[in-house]
Amino acid sequence: xxxxxxxxxxxxxxxxxxxxxxxxxxxxxxxxxxxxxxxxxxxxxxxxxxxxxxxxxxxxxxxxxxxxxxxxxxxxxxxxxxxxxxxxxxxxxxxxxxxxxxxxxxxxxxxxxxxxxxxxxxxxxxxxxxxxxxxxxxxxxxxxxxxxxxxxxxxxxxxxxxxxxxxxxxxxxxxxxxxxxxxxxxxxxxxxxxxxxxxxxxxxxxxxxxxxxxxxxxxxxxxxxxxxxxxxxxxxxxxxxxxxxxxxxxxxxxxxxxxxxxxxxxxxxxxxxxxxxxxxxxxxxxxxxxxxxxxxxxxxxxxxxxxxxxxxxxxxxxxxxxxxxxxxxxxxxxxxxxxxxxxxxxxxxxxxxxxxxxxxxxxxxxxxxxxxxxxxxxxxxxxxxxxxxxxxxxxxxxxxxxxxxxxxxxxxxxxxxxxxxxxxxxxxxxxxxxxxxxxxxxxxxxxxxxxxxxxxxxxxxxxxxxxxxxxxxxxxxxxxxxxxxxxxxxxxxxxxxxxxxxxxxxxxxxxxxxxxxxxxxxxxxxxxxxxxxxxxxxxxxxxxxxxxxxxxxxxxxxxxxxxxxxxxxxxxx
Ligand code: DON
Numbered sequence: 001x002x003x004x005x006x007x008x009x010x011x012x013x014x015x016x017x018x019x020x021x022x023x024x025x026x027x028x029x030x031x032x033x034x035x036x037x038x039x040x041x042x043x044x045x046x047x048x049x050x051x052x053x054x055x056x057x058x059x060x061x062x063x064x065x066x067x068x069x070x071x072x073x074x075x076x077x078x079x080x081x082x083x084x085x086x087x088x089x090x091x092x093x094x095x096x097x098x099x100x101x102x103x104x105x106x107x108x109x110x111x112x113x114x115x116x117x118x119x120x121x122x123x124x125x126x127x128x129x130x131x132x133x134x135x136x137x138x139x140x141x142x143x144x145x146x147x148x149x150x151x152x153x154x155x156x157x158x159x160x161x162x163x164x165x166x167x168x169x170x171x172x173x174x175x176x177x178x179x180x181x182x183x184x185x186x187x188x189x190x191x192x193x194x195x196x197x198x199x200x201x202x203x204x205x206x207x208x209x210x211x212x213x214x215x216x217x218x219x220x221x222x223x224x225x226x227x228x229x230x231x232x233x234x235x236x237x238x239x240x241x242x243x244x245x246x247x248x249x250x251x252x253x254x255x256x257x258x259x260x261x262x263x264x265x266x267x268x269x270x271x272x273x274x275x276x277x278x279x280x281x282x283x284x285x286x287x288x289x290x291x292x293x294x295x296x297x298x299x300x301x302x303x304x305x306x307x308x309x310x311x312x313x314x315x316x317x318x319x320x321x322x323x324x325x326x327x328x329x330x331x332x333x334x335x336x337x338x339x340x341x342x343x344x345x346x347x348x349x350x351x352x353x354x355x356x357x358x359x360x361x362x363x364x365x366x367x368x369x370x371x372x373x374x375x376x377x378x379x380x381x382x383x384x385x386x387x388x389x390x391x392x393x394x395x396x397x398x399x400x401x402x403x404x405x406x407x408x409x410x411x412x413x414x415x416x417x418x419x420x421x422x423x424x425x426x427x428x429x430x431x432x433x434x435x436x437x438x439x440x441x442x443x444x445x446x447x448x449x450x451x452x453x454x455x456x457x458x459x460x461x462x463x464x465x466x467x468x469x470x471x472x473x474x475x476x477x478x479x480x481x482x483x484x485x486x487x488x489x490x491x492x493x494x495x496x497x498x499x500x501x502x503x504x505x506x507x508x509x510x511x512x513x514x515x516x517x518x519x520x521x522x523x524x525x526x527x528x529x530x531x532x533x534x535x536x537x538x539x540x541x542x543x544x545x546x547x548x549x550x551x552x553x554x555x556x557x558x559x560x561x562x563x564x565x566x567x568x569x570x571x572x573x
Pocket of ligand 1: 381382400401402403421424452453454455472473474475476478543
């Protein structure tokens with residue numbers, strides 16, 4: 001079995017206008033004018049662990065909306081799900097509030113001192129592990145700023161109120177699960193003595209209470225001072241000092257200048273739904289829409305083909321091949337690089353690409369080129385949660401420190417675990433990152449640039465009402481996993497919990513004609529033989545995915561947490 005990347009690690013301005021108008025955090029204009037009656041029978045959530053579910057339930061019962069609950073979940077997971085939950089990383093939030101779609105990009109940025117060749121040796125070769133372990137691997141964190149912005153704009157409760165559960169879990173502790181300890185043990189082997197990981201997480205043991213007093217203090221500063229409690233003052237000072245002491249690049253200036261960005265989500269019509277999903281710097285939304293539309297365009301090829309049969313897997317792999325060819329060439333941070341979003345999800349373009357699919361055998365990998373031509377622009381660990389409130393507002397949030405426990409570095413005196421998101425850049429054109437994906441200049445390192453992501457927090461609406469909220473961790477597997485659950489539900493009529501539990505597979509152009517399978521539902525026996533006979537190489541990966549999804553039928557929400565993880569669902573009447 002092979003692992004995705006390094007062993008054992010994968011598997012984890014309108015607001016400005018509001019501020020100008022003098023609205024205090026937690027008392028947004030929306031909240032003041034909001035007198036809508038509930039439109040759903042209940043609020044619902046699918047989140048990564050029971051502690052964050054308790055936190056979200058408390059916030060919803062105190063009168064908070066989906067955004068308040070989401071912010072409470074994000075801060076709680078930073079305490080109770082430290083392999084992926086974070087304040088030292090970044091992510092994306094897709095929102096649907098009062099019938100309108102929004103997208104918050106709080107992805108990490110490269111430090112001001114970062115350079116294109118910072119991970120290369122004198123001979124121009126990538127230095128192994130440098131973008132994965134230790135302070136050099138860390139991008140400027142965005143989570144606190146992202147949460148601050150969304151809560152200021154759409155939250156109903158006080159900022160302090162939504163941080164309270166996280167502070168309590170950090171101060172009083174929480175009971176460690178077997179899965180968390182297992183992931184800690186795996187990560188500790190990889191980090192060895194390269195980082196200070198063991199000093200902070202050495203005492204974490206299944207069945208016992210784990211307390212993080214330093215983190216409780218850092219969270220309290222954020223509760224008291226808002227985002228400034230992280231990007232300025234004591235915490236910023238501690239981050240800059242730790243960076244300097246251990247070879248990192250992030251300075252107080254980097255932190256002061258960090259900005260989260262409201263962006264236009266990627267939107268598309270599919271199967272009677274409006275798909276609202278992640279725009280660049282994620283490749284995920286574009287990838288998801290390309291997959292969905294190309295599959296719909298290939299209806300004749302899929303006619304009568306059984307779900308997850310050899311022929312089904314072949315046809316999906318053919319589509320995935322083309323999606324990943326585009327990803328490697330065209331996608332990067334839109335603030336640095338003109339990403340041809342509209343062209344990449346254009347119906348005519350995708351119909352033409354779908355027509356290239358070879359129905360019989362895998363098409364030659366080298367012959368599958370980026371579809372818009374090269375004259376276009378010259379230039380594990382993550383966690384997802386889905387929440388819908390009784391008013392029909394929804395939050396789909398995926399955030400990450402990249403590998404399990406990120407860089408393995410904890411900021412001394414704060415308990416803040418830092419990401420290794422710099423590995424998502426293309427350190428050198430054509431050289432694969434932890435997830436085996438390659439990139440080009442579009443995703444080269446530049447100061448303040450955001451590394452290309454695959455995170456795909458997605459919301460589907462029908463007739464203006466939320467129909468599904470979905471997302472998962474999994475690096476480059478993210479949007480192919482979401483695609484499979486969505487099509488299992490809507491093309492094959494599977495109930496949501498079954499679709500979330502169903503087998504998943506993955507292909508990403510490189511390595512050539514390789515289908516990855518997961519330990520939870522391996523590809524084996526006759527299915528494996530049939531695929532091999534078609535010319536595919538089968539590879540096991542150690543990562544399973546962890547979908548958290550909600551489906552709304554009529555006015556009734558149903559939630560499903562992936563049986564592969566320790567996620568829980570909750571319906572709050
Ligand atoms: O942004 C990305 O695409 C990756 N850093 C996500 C990492 C991830 O999903 C790891 N999870 N297993």
